[in-house]
Amino acid sequence: MSAPPSxxxxxxxxxxxxxxxLHAQDPDPAVRHQAEQQIAAFQEQNYAGFLGSLAYELANGEKPPESRRLAGLVLKNNLDAKDDARKSALVGRWEGVDPSLRASIRGALLQALAMEPQEVRGTAALVIAKVAAIELPRRDWAELIPGLMANMSAAPPNHGVRQATLQALGYVCEEMGAMRDDVLSPEQINMVLTAVVSGMSAEEPSSDTRLAAVTALQNAIEFADHNFGNENERNYIMQHRGGEHGAVPRDEQAGVRRGGEVRHKGRLGC
Structure with a gap:
């Protein structure tokens, strides 16, 4: 293993x-096993450097898309786990990383979200949500939501970046919805919903972007209590989802409405 270019x-x-x-995905078992052992050793001996290396790989446009995607997936798996004990241990290790390195990794993730190809952007979106699930409850990563909003409002618009940003927002909403406490402020929630609605607009030419926006909105229902608990606001959001041109299919609109209604009835115990 060598140092990256200066x-x-x-x-x-x-x-x-x-x-x-790349060798960890090699069809030759011997090659794959050796690479896996080296990766495990690096992870054990220098955890902070391991995370930094993965983030650097993900955000390096000179690297092969496959290794960048794999770097992101390995990074994600070092931030979250289904087993509660392992997840708690991973969160503790992340919190033990030097704050400046954590900031560098966060910056690399936002950078990768705006880079080609789309598969790298999508992977970055996944990792962003896992970092957000740790950082936002601690009131860290204050630049995340403004950074994602900047992607959505950039001119001229980059539809691939908008799609990936909406995916990231959807994943973040999903993570926040699984938490007991309110993490995002009302102002941040309004910013997220405004961005999502803009992605659902009939003026959005990319069907992939509109689909990502619909998914993000469905996830946002989990925590945007004020907006979806108020019938007028909920109707306003849905009326502006695609103008007169039906950018979002009616069955998806109905699903979002029903999701909001069921969510709030459940909270009231009805």
Whole structure:
């Protein structure tokens, strides 16, 4: 394993992991096993450098898309787990990483969200949500929501970036909806909903972007209590989902309405 090329913005302790990641997917069991052992050793011996290397790989446009995607998936799996004990341990390890390195990783994730190809953007969206699930409840990563909003309002619009940003917002909403406490402020929730509604607009030419917006809105129902608990506001959101041109199919609109109604009836115990 070698150090990454200088001048590329690699965080301290980062090393070259491209070959390791690709070899970990090699059809030859011997090659794959050796790469997996090296990755495990790096993770154990230098956890912070391991995370930084993965984030650097993901956000490095000179690397192969496959290794970038794999780097993102490995990074995601080091931030979350289905088993509660393991998840708690992973969160603790992340919180033990130097704040400046955590900030560098967060910056790399937002950078990757705006880079080609789309599969890398989509992977970055997944990782962003996992980091957000740890950081936002601690009132860290204050620049996340404004950064995502900037992607949505950029001119001229980049439809691939808008799609990935809406995916990230949807994943973040899903993570926030699973939490007991309110994490996002009412102002942040309104910003998210405004961005989502803009993605559902009939003026949005990309069907993939509109679909990502619908999914994000469905996830937002889980925590946007004020907006979806108020019938007038809920109707306003849905009326502006696509203008007169029906950018969002009627069955999806109805699903969002029903989801909001069921959610709030459930909260009241009805």
């Amino acid at each position: 001048g590329g913005g690699a965080p301290p302790g980062a090393i070259e992991v491209t070959r390791l990641l």
